[in-house]
Amino acid sequence: MDRRGFLKLSLGTGLAATAVAGCSGSGGGPSGGGGDVTLRYAWWGNNIRQQNYTKALKQFSTANPSITIEPEFADYTAFQERMTTQIAARDVPDIFWIASPQVMTYHKSKLYRKLDDIPTLKWDDYSKEDLETFKLDGQLNTLPFGIFTPVIRYNETVAKADGVTIPAEGPGWTWDSLAELLVAYSKNNPGKRKGTPYAPDHDLTFEAWLRQRGEQLWTQDGQVGFTVDGLGSWLDWWEKLRKAGGALSLSEQEGMGPDWAQVGKKVLVNFGNSNHIIDDAKMFPKEKFRLRAAPIAAGAPAGHKYLYFPRMAIYQRIDDGNLEAAGKVLDYNVNNAEMLKTVRLTMGAPTNPKVAEQAAAFASPDEKEMLAVVAKERAAERKPRYEAPPGSSTWRTTMARICEEIALGKTAVPAGAKKLVDEIGAGIKRAA
Amino acid sequence: MTSRSKFYLNRQGRAAHVFLIPWQLGFLLITAVPLLASLYLAFTNYDILNPPEWTGLENFQRMIHDDQFWASVRVTLIYVLVSVPLQLAFALLLALILDRGLSGLAFYRSAFYLPSLLGSSVAIAILWREIFGDDGLINKGLALIGIHGESWLQNPRTALATLIVLNVWTFGSPMVIFLAGLRQIPDELYEAARVDGAGVWRQFTHVTVPLLTPIIFFNLILQTIGAFQTFTQAHIVSGGTGGPANSTLFYTLYVYQQGFVAFDMGYASALAWVLMVAIAVVTALHFLVSKYWVFYGDS
Incomplete structure (x- = not known):
C-alpha cells in the first residue's frame, strides 16, 4: 500500500467509525418502535441505597415491560456536580432527585415540568393542605417523596x-x-x-x-x-x-x-x-x-413544627411521548408501598398517608420508630416553611x-x- | 533543491499535518477553547444554569474584599515556601546516599519512588487521615509514652504541617532526577578536588552543587508549579472544607468550592486566571534569578 492509499484508508476508517458512533448511544427520547420508552432516573445516596433503588427500578421495568429505566446514581456531592454540568449541557435526566440547596435554584431556572396534569400520577390520596405544602411558588412541579423531621x-x-x-x-x-x-x-x-x-x-x-x-x-x-x-x-x-x-x-x-x-x-x-x-x-x-x-x-x-420534604421532579424538556411513563415512575415512587419494601424508608416517612399506613406493616423496628415520630409532627399545627433561595x-x-x-x-x-x-x-x- | 524534492517534502508536510489533526483538534477543543472561554467567564457572573452576564472587573474586585481568598493565598504560599525546599533537600539527600553505590540500589530507588506515584492519590490522603487523626497511629504511639495527643488534622496549627510532610514524603520524582544528574558529574572533578585537599563537604559545595544547579533549577520549577496546584490531599483530608479554620484552604480547593459547590463559575474562572498569572510570574522570576546561581556546562 502506498502512502496515499494508507491515508485514504485511515481517513475512511475514521469517518466510518465516527458515523457508527453517531448512530449508537442512548438518548433520552422515545427508543425504538412498539411504544417502548427509555427514561433516565437520577438519585444519590450510599451503596446500599444504590443497590436498593436499582433493584426497585428493575422490578418496575419488569412489571412495565415497555418502560426501561437507565439509573444514574452518585454520591450526594458528586450528584450535584453532575446535575449542574448536565443542566449546562441540556442533558438532564428525565426524572431526578433534587438536592435541598438547589430546589429554588432549579425552580428559578425553569427545570421542573408541572406535575398536576399527568394522568398516570395520582394525587387523590393527598389532602388539600398537603398539596399546598408541596407547591413551590404556587406550582405543583416537584414531588415530595419522603418526610424528615x-x-x-x-x-x-x-x-x-x-x-x-x-x-x-x-x-x-x-x-x-x-x-x-x-x-x-x-x-x-x-x-x-x-x-x-x-x-x-x-x-x-x-x-x-x-x-x-x-x-x-x-x-x-x-x-x-x-x-x-x-x-x-x-x-x-x-x-x-x-x-x-x-x-x-x-x-x-x-x-x-x-x-x-x-x-x-x-x-x-x-x-x-x-x-x-x-x-x-x-x-x-x-x-x-x-x-x-x-x-x-x-x-x-x-x-x-415543620416537615422537611426531599423532592424529585420531571425535567421540563422531557419528550412528550415519555411523559406518561415518567408519571408512572413517579407514581410508583410515592403511591405504591411495593417499592418501599425494596428501598426501605431511608428517605423518610412516605408522603402518601395511605402508603405510610401500609409501610407500618412491614417496617423494621427502627423504621417504626421513625414513622411514629413523623406521624406526630405531621399531625401538629404547622406554619409554612420555605426552601433555600438561589x-x-x-x-x-x-x-x-x-x-x-x-x-x-x-x-x-x-x-x-x-x-x-x-x-x-x-x-x-x-x-x- | 529540485522541484521534485520540494514536491516530495510538501507531500511529507501534508501527511504530517494530517497525522497531527487529532492532536490539534484535541488541543483546540479540550485546551484552547475552554481556556479562552474561562477567560471570558472570568469577567461575567455565571452560575451555569443561566447565561453568563458581563460584569467587567467585578470578580477581580471581589477578591480584594474576600477573606476566604486571602486565607487561601496565605495557605498556598506557606505550603509552597516550606514544602518545596524541604522536599528538594530531602530528595537531594537521598539521591546522594543512593549514588554511593549501595547494594540493592534498584530496589531502594523503586521503593523511594513509590510515594511519588501514590502521594497525590485519594487512597494516600485517606491513609494520612488515619495516621494523623485523633485515634491515629501517631497518637497511639504517643500514648505509649504517656502523651495524649489531639487530632493533628483538626488543629489549625498542625493541619497544614501534616500536608507538608505528605508532600515531602513524595520526594521520589525529584530524587530520580537528582540521581541522573549526579551520574553526569565526571569523577575526574572529584579526584581533582581530593588532590587539592577538599573534604567531603567541600566536594559537595564546590563540585556537586554547582554542577547540579541546572537539575536543582529544573526540579524547583516543576515542584513549585505542582505545589501551587495542590488539591487532592487537602480536599480529602479536610473533607473539601479547607478546615479547620481555613488552615488547609489551598487556592485550588477554593477555586473548586466556588466553581463546583457554590456554582459561581464566573468567580472561579477569575480565581483560576489569577493563579495562572501568579504561577507564570513566579516561574518568570525563577528564570530571571537563575542566571545568578545556575551554572550550565557551556557557560
Missing part, C-alpha cells in the same frame, strides 16, 4: 446501662433540660462518653430552634429568615454546652460533620433527621436507638466553617453570627 436520637441500650433517663416529650423536654442532661452525663459515665457530637451546623434542628423563637430559615420572598440574634442564641447554646464538656471536641470527632460510625461509640445522643436512624442504627447492631422530637423552648409560638447553596458549608472558628476560639459568637448572616445575604444578592 428534626430529632434527638439516643442510644437506649447505653442510657439504660448508665442509668440515664431521657425525658419524655412534654413540658420537661426543653433545650435547657437537654443541655443539663448532656453535661451531667458527660461528667459521669463509665464509658467516658460525651453527651453529643458538636453539631451546631445541623440544619433541621437549627431550623426547629429558629421557628420556636418566631424566626425561620428562609422567607417567602427568598431572603434569610433569621436574625443575627436568633442565630447567635443557637450558637451560644452550643458554645456553652461544648465548654461545659457536654459535646465532643472537634479533635475527638475529627472535624465538623463527623462520621457516625466513628462518633457513635463516643456519645449518648445525636442531633439528626428522623430518617437517619435507619442507616445509622445498623452501624451498631447490638444497641437500640430511639427518637425524641426536638426539645421545645418555653413560649414557642403555635405552628413552629445563591444560598453553600450556607451549610459557611455555617460549618464559622461554627468551627467559634469552637477553635478564632471568632466570638456575635461576630460569627453576623458574618454568617452577611455572607449568606451576599450570596443571595449576587444570584438575584
Whole structure:
C-alpha cells in the first residue's frame, strides 16, 4: 500500500467509525418502535441505597415491560456536580432527585415540568393542605417523596446501662433540660462518653430552634429568615454546652460533620433527621436507638413544627411521548408501598398517608420508630416553611466553617453570627 | 533543491499535518477553547444554569474584599515556601546516599519512588487521615509514652504541617532526577578536588552543587508549579472544607468550592486566571534569578 492509499484508508476508517458512533448511544427520547420508552432516573445516596433503588427500578421495568429505566446514581456531592454540568449541557435526566440547596435554584431556572396534569400520577390520596405544602411558588412541579423531621436520637441500650433517663416529650423536654442532661452525663459515665457530637451546623434542628423563637430559615420572598440574634442564641447554646464538656471536641470527632460510625461509640445522643436512624442504627447492631422530637423552648409560638420534604421532579424538556411513563415512575415512587419494601424508608416517612399506613406493616423496628415520630409532627399545627433561595447553596458549608472558628476560639459568637448572616445575604444578592 | 524534492517534502508536510489533526483538534477543543472561554467567564457572573452576564472587573474586585481568598493565598504560599525546599533537600539527600553505590540500589530507588506515584492519590490522603487523626497511629504511639495527643488534622496549627510532610514524603520524582544528574558529574572533578585537599563537604559545595544547579533549577520549577496546584490531599483530608479554620484552604480547593459547590463559575474562572498569572510570574522570576546561581556546562 502506498502512502496515499494508507491515508485514504485511515481517513475512511475514521469517518466510518465516527458515523457508527453517531448512530449508537442512548438518548433520552422515545427508543425504538412498539411504544417502548427509555427514561433516565437520577438519585444519590450510599451503596446500599444504590443497590436498593436499582433493584426497585428493575422490578418496575419488569412489571412495565415497555418502560426501561437507565439509573444514574452518585454520591450526594458528586450528584450535584453532575446535575449542574448536565443542566449546562441540556442533558438532564428525565426524572431526578433534587438536592435541598438547589430546589429554588432549579425552580428559578425553569427545570421542573408541572406535575398536576399527568394522568398516570395520582394525587387523590393527598389532602388539600398537603398539596399546598408541596407547591413551590404556587406550582405543583416537584414531588415530595419522603418526610424528615428534626430529632434527638439516643442510644437506649447505653442510657439504660448508665442509668440515664431521657425525658419524655412534654413540658420537661426543653433545650435547657437537654443541655443539663448532656453535661451531667458527660461528667459521669463509665464509658467516658460525651453527651453529643458538636453539631451546631445541623440544619433541621437549627431550623426547629429558629421557628420556636418566631424566626425561620428562609422567607417567602427568598431572603434569610433569621436574625443575627436568633442565630447567635443557637450558637451560644452550643458554645456553652461544648465548654461545659457536654459535646465532643472537634479533635475527638475529627472535624465538623463527623462520621457516625466513628462518633457513635463516643456519645449518648445525636442531633439528626428522623430518617437517619435507619442507616445509622445498623452501624451498631447490638444497641437500640430511639427518637425524641426536638426539645421545645418555653413560649414557642403555635405552628413552629415543620416537615422537611426531599423532592424529585420531571425535567421540563422531557419528550412528550415519555411523559406518561415518567408519571408512572413517579407514581410508583410515592403511591405504591411495593417499592418501599425494596428501598426501605431511608428517605423518610412516605408522603402518601395511605402508603405510610401500609409501610407500618412491614417496617423494621427502627423504621417504626421513625414513622411514629413523623406521624406526630405531621399531625401538629404547622406554619409554612420555605426552601433555600438561589445563591444560598453553600450556607451549610459557611455555617460549618464559622461554627468551627467559634469552637477553635478564632471568632466570638456575635461576630460569627453576623458574618454568617452577611455572607449568606451576599450570596443571595449576587444570584438575584 | 529540485522541484521534485520540494514536491516530495510538501507531500511529507501534508501527511504530517494530517497525522497531527487529532492532536490539534484535541488541543483546540479540550485546551484552547475552554481556556479562552474561562477567560471570558472570568469577567461575567455565571452560575451555569443561566447565561453568563458581563460584569467587567467585578470578580477581580471581589477578591480584594474576600477573606476566604486571602486565607487561601496565605495557605498556598506557606505550603509552597516550606514544602518545596524541604522536599528538594530531602530528595537531594537521598539521591546522594543512593549514588554511593549501595547494594540493592534498584530496589531502594523503586521503593523511594513509590510515594511519588501514590502521594497525590485519594487512597494516600485517606491513609494520612488515619495516621494523623485523633485515634491515629501517631497518637497511639504517643500514648505509649504517656502523651495524649489531639487530632493533628483538626488543629489549625498542625493541619497544614501534616500536608507538608505528605508532600515531602513524595520526594521520589525529584530524587530520580537528582540521581541522573549526579551520574553526569565526571569523577575526574572529584579526584581533582581530593588532590587539592577538599573534604567531603567541600566536594559537595564546590563540585556537586554547582554542577547540579541546572537539575536543582529544573526540579524547583516543576515542584513549585505542582505545589501551587495542590488539591487532592487537602480536599480529602479536610473533607473539601479547607478546615479547620481555613488552615488547609489551598487556592485550588477554593477555586473548586466556588466553581463546583457554590456554582459561581464566573468567580472561579477569575480565581483560576489569577493563579495562572501568579504561577507564570513566579516561574518568570525563577528564570530571571537563575542566571545568578545556575551554572550550565557551556557557560
